[in-house]
Amino acid sequence: MEGIVTESNLSTLKRTVRSLVKDHVYPVDRNGVQFSDEITKELQQKGKQSGLWLMGTKKELGGAGLSFYDRSVLFEEQVQHRFGLSKPAGLAFGNDLPSFLEKCTSEQVDKFIKPAVQSGNGCFVGVWEEIENNNIGQLVTTATKEGDYWVINGEKSYVANVDKANFGVVLAHCIHENEVKPTLFIINKDESIIVKDTMLIDVQKVSQLTFNSYKLHDSQRIGDVGEGVSLINQWLTESQLEIAAKCIGIGKKALNLGIDYAKLRITRGKPLAEFPTIRTMIARSATELESARQLVGSAAKKLDEHDRNAFTLVAMAKLHATEVASKIIDNIFQIHGGMGFSGDAPLERWYKELRILRLNYIGSETLIEQIALHYFE
Ligand SMILES: Cc1cc2nc3c(=O)[nH]c(=O)nc-3n(C[C@H](O)[C@H](O)[C@H](O)COP(=O)(O)OP(=O)(O)OC[C@H]3O[C@@H](n4cnc5c(N)ncnc54)[C@H](O)[C@@H]3O)c2cc1C
Structure with missing residues (x-):
């Protein structure tokens, strides 16, 4: 721990x-x-x-x-x-920085990690691809061995933090001794990688990265050839717990804004806080927030303990916390009436970002499948 x-x-x-x-x-x-x-x-x-x-x-x-x-x-x-x-x-x-970077060699730590630790700019991680079967084990970006080098070909989509990051990590399928083995590589931000940026609902910048015969020395490999999927799954689990925890904070802040506004706003002769439907929204939001907080806490503890059920609990935490926070923002918007859309309130920004988070890393539907698999396997 x-x-x-x-x-x-x-x-x-x-x-x-x-x-x-x-x-x-x-x-x-x-x-x-x-x-x-x-x-x-x-x-x-x-x-x-x-x-x-x-x-x-x-x-x-x-x-x-x-x-x-x-x-x-x-x-x-x-x-x-x-x-x-x-x-x-x-x-x-x-x-x-993702914990799989512990696997880095001392040479990689000096060259890539130390500057990122100093700057706090982090790294980007290119995993997903716009292909028919978007499954980590079946991606199509390849790394072909040529002497001491690997030649990367393929495209990664929706990669976050490309503009700010000090360096990147990319998952590619190594073509090695007639076998296909998913492997991670650490890369510089290099002009020969084609970068195309897109804004999602005007709040989140993501990039598409194209690798055309991009050459990397074998010393830029992270971990063993074939270790990529387990390292990326570790990153996905940690990242999803982080999202779930963030949702608790946003849910709490939004709830407090709603309570304050309900006390303050007088309509039809009395404060909103005296209307039963408004009180129900607040009470239900508070109850669901607390249930999500408990779930996030217990998933985090299981992850610290390396418990075998941690993966499923984190999936539940991300699914539940993103949905609960989205529902709370929706309720608090309703309580604010037209004021919720004014530039002063942060609700609009949270609403958009939470919508994206229900898809980011692993979408809700896939999480539901993963949780179901735990009980039916
Ligand atoms: C803001 C943002 C940042 C991101 N950052 C990164 C990053 O840094 N690095 C990176 O590699 N990727 C990143 N991604 C990519 C992200 O992980 C993928 O978008 C996500 O995994 C969904 O994949 P997809 O877009 O191909 O959707 P698809 O796989 O096409 O899925 C479309 C919809 O179908 C649902 N679905 C999928 N399978 C099933 C099923 N079996 N049954 C029912 N429904 C299903 C999905 O949940 C989703 O709602 C980011 C995405 C976003 C939105």
């Missing part, structure tokens, strides 16, 4: 994160203005001083090495602002 901290230490860390968000992040993004590079740098100075820089990145790689449980609790605090889902705490604590 990595870096688990005591309950009282965790409360202290929560307070640290909460006050950083309240004092330094909230005043900036309350106005709906994206963080400039200068502001991000200032925030990151504070994040580094707090000892929580790259919370989830292993200590060996230069991060804080917190457990999944601790991180999930701290995510709830980090995201409670307008840009919180995509830039938790205004990226004050940097972009974490």
Whole structure:
């Protein structure tokens, strides 16, 4: 179990994160203005001083090495602002690196990981492809061996963080001794990779990457030939837990906005908070939020304990937390009436981003299949 901290230490860390968000992040993004590079740098100075820089990145790689449980609790605090889902705490604590990078050689750590730990810009991970059978084991990007080199051909779609990342990781099927073996490679951001950007519902930039006979030295391979699927599944599990934890924070903030507004807004002679239908929306939202929080917490603990059921619990947590947060935002929009769409409220941004999260990494329908498989296999 990595870096688990005591309950009282965790409360202290929560307070640290909460006050950083309240004092330094909230005043900036309350106005709906994206963080400039200068502001991000200032925030990151504070994040580094707090000892929580790259919370989830292993200590060996230069991060804080917190457990999944601790991180999930701290995510709830980090995201409670307008840009919180995509830039938790205004990226004050940097972009974490996937744990499969522990497999990197010391040469790879020096060349790729150390600069990313320093900058906090993270990496991008190119897995998915726009092919008929979008299944990790059946992708079509290939890596063909030529002496000490691999030649990559193929396209990766919807890759996030390409513009900011220090380096990338790509999954390709190695054609090796007449066998096809999915393998990870670490890559530079290189001009010979063709990058085409797209904005999704005007809130999330993703890129399509095209590799045309792109040559990599064998020293850029991560782990063994054929180890790619298990390493990527590990990344998907961690990323999905992160999304689920973020949803709890957004759900909580939205619920509080709804409660405050219901007390404040007088219509037809009394505050909204006195209307039974409004009270039901709040009560149901609070109940579902708490159920999702418990599920995220127990999935995180199972992941820390390397429990064999962790994979299924994380699937449940991502499915449930994304749906609950979406439903809460929908309710809180309804409570706000026309005000919900005004530039002052962050609801519109959260609504759009949550919609994307129900598809990102593994879509809800596939998660349902995975959960069902656990019970029927
Ligand atoms: C914002 C964003 C960021 C992303 N970032 C990255 C990234 O950094 N790196 C990367 O590699 N990829 C990334 N992706 C890709 C993402 O993981 C895929 O979009 C996702 O896995 C869905 O694949 P697809 O788009 O091909 O949908 P499809 O596989 O075509 O699925 C379409 C729909 O059918 C549903 N479906 C699929 N199978 C079944 C089934 N058996 N039964 C019923 N319904 C089913 C899906 O849930 C979905 O709703 C990102 C996507 C988004 C939206």
